[in-house]
Amino acid sequence: MTLRQDYFDDPSAWNALVDLLQDTFSIDVSILDQFDGPDPTSMPFGYFDADGRCVANFSAFSMPMIINGRVVKAAGYQSGAVRPEWRKRGLYRDLMQRAFSHTATEGYELDLLLTDKPALYERYGFRILPQHIFVAQTPTLQKSDLSARQLSLEAPDDLRLIRTLLQDRQPASAQFAVVRQMEMFLLNASFNSAIRLTALGDDTVAAWTFDGATFWLLDIVGTTIPSLATIVSALDIQPERIEICFSPDRLDCQVLLEPYDGYTMLMVRGKAAADIVGPLMLSPMAEF
Incomplete structure (x- = not known):
C-alpha cells in the first residue's frame, strides 16, 4: 500500500x-x-x-x-x-x-466540513454550527428592467459567463458566505437537474428551484446583489412561499427563521469559529 x-x-x-x-x-x-x-x-x-x-x-x-x-x-x-x-x-x-x-x-483560521457523523469529528475540536432556512414574504412584484435568461452548463457561452461571475462575485452575504468556490457550485448544479441557473442581466446569476408553489433561492452570483423583490420580479414567478437558503442580509427583505433539518450537519473549528454569529446557512451551491 x-x-x-x-x-x-x-x-x-x-x-x-x-x-x-x-x-x-x-x-x-x-x-x-x-x-x-x-x-x-x-x-x-x-x-x-x-x-x-x-x-x-x-x-x-x-x-x-x-x-x-x-x-x-x-x-x-x-x-x-x-x-x-x-x-x-x-x-x-x-x-x-x-x-x-x-x-x-x-x-x-477556519475549518469546515459537512457530515452525518458529527461524533467522529468532535474529538478533533469540531462543533456543530446550527443552520436555518430564511422564509420571506412574497414581495410586491414590479416591472423589471432586467432580462432573465435560462443558462445551460452545456452551452460554452453560458458556462463562460457563470465561471466569470463566480470568479468575480461579491459574496451573497456579508454575514456568512463563500467568497470564492467555483468547482462545488458547478458540481452541485450538475448533480441536481431541478436547479435553474438564470442570468439576470449581464452581471448576476440566480441559482433557484420552484415547484409551482415554493421558491427556493439557493445562491446569487454576481458583481452586485439585487434585492429579493428585484430577483422575483425578473424571474416572473408568483410563489406562495419563499425560502432563502443563505444568509439574506444583502437581499433587502424581512424573514422568519425555521431550523434547517438537513441530512448532513455543518461543523466548524479554528480561531475564526468564535466570530461566527447566527442565524445563518451555507448555500446549497457551496455544499461539499
Whole structure:
C-alpha cells in the first residue's frame, strides 16, 4: 500500500478517487473533468493498493469565507472514504490528521466540513454550527428592467459567463458566505437537474428551484446583489412561499427563521469559529 498526496496531476490516481467516491457514495465527481478538472487548491491524501486502486482518501481545499464583513482564510474537507475491506485499520484517522496538519501549516483560521457523523469529528475540536432556512414574504412584484435568461452548463457561452461571475462575485452575504468556490457550485448544479441557473442581466446569476408553489433561492452570483423583490420580479414567478437558503442580509427583505433539518450537519473549528454569529446557512451551491 502506498501513501500519496497532491496527486490530481496523475489522471490514473484521480480516476481511482473517482471510483472510490462512486463506489462509496454513488456520486460521480468525474463531471468536474468537463470544467477543467478538480479544484486546483485541493490537497488530497490517499492510500493506494498494489493495483492502483484508491482504498482510502481525505482531502482539504481552500474555501475562503466572509464572516461578519471580514474575509477569512478557510479550509473545507471532503472526499473522505475508505473501502469496506480496509476499514478499522486507522487509515481514515491517519489521513485526517495529515490533512489537518497541512492546513494548520498553511495558516488557515477556519475549518469546515459537512457530515452525518458529527461524533467522529468532535474529538478533533469540531462543533456543530446550527443552520436555518430564511422564509420571506412574497414581495410586491414590479416591472423589471432586467432580462432573465435560462443558462445551460452545456452551452460554452453560458458556462463562460457563470465561471466569470463566480470568479468575480461579491459574496451573497456579508454575514456568512463563500467568497470564492467555483468547482462545488458547478458540481452541485450538475448533480441536481431541478436547479435553474438564470442570468439576470449581464452581471448576476440566480441559482433557484420552484415547484409551482415554493421558491427556493439557493445562491446569487454576481458583481452586485439585487434585492429579493428585484430577483422575483425578473424571474416572473408568483410563489406562495419563499425560502432563502443563505444568509439574506444583502437581499433587502424581512424573514422568519425555521431550523434547517438537513441530512448532513455543518461543523466548524479554528480561531475564526468564535466570530461566527447566527442565524445563518451555507448555500446549497457551496455544499461539499
